[in-house]
Amino acid sequence: PDQNLEDCREFRMALCRQIRKHRPDLVVTIDPGSNRYIRHRDHYNTGRVTLDAVFPYARDYLSFPELMEEGLEPFNVREVWLFRPQEPDVFVDITETFVTKVDALYCHASQMGSPREEREAWLRERSAETGEHIGGGLAEGFKRIVIER
Structure with a gap:
């Protein structure tokens, strides 16, 4: 349902899993600092959690060791593009x-x-x-x- 995305470990790990699996050079997400989205929690939380997942979680072998057990090695995303920034x-x-x-x-x-x-x-x-x-x-x-x- 709308406005129920939480900034939580499960969300960060799910995004980190996808980053490690697909190994993108570029990740595009909503700018969590833009006042265009600051009042909509799903947009704000998506931007924040995505940025956390990109760095440091996806590149850090100490983050989510269970992903290493799935064969998902750490990965360094090269760039992030924030959608609709100020x-x-x-x-x-x-x-x-x-x-x-x-x-x-x-x-x-x-x-x-x-x-x-x-x-x-x-x-x-x-x-x-x-x-x-x-x-x-x-x-x-x-x-x-x-x-x-």
Whole structure:
């Protein structure tokens, strides 16, 4: 149910398990420090727990020894990109994939109370504003964090 994600050991271990299993160079998550999400506990907790899972838990052999028993060795994620930060420093052109983005958003049916046309127009406007950072088109902004080894 909505607003029930907790910052707990089980959540951190579940994310750490996926990181160690799939070994991504890049992890994208919600910016837990952004006041756009600070009031929604699921968003805030997801961002915080994901950052914890990336560093130090996924790379630390002392964290979750039971994952080592599953054959999941520690792994160093190279970068994290925070979605919708206060001050983005990476911009990705989504002009060609915008409709796919909206389609994916509408798979989260319980959260889509407004008609699709209204929400799509609002998203297009926001993406166009962000697109000004790359000279036009539609874009998403992220805060890039490079994790030192």
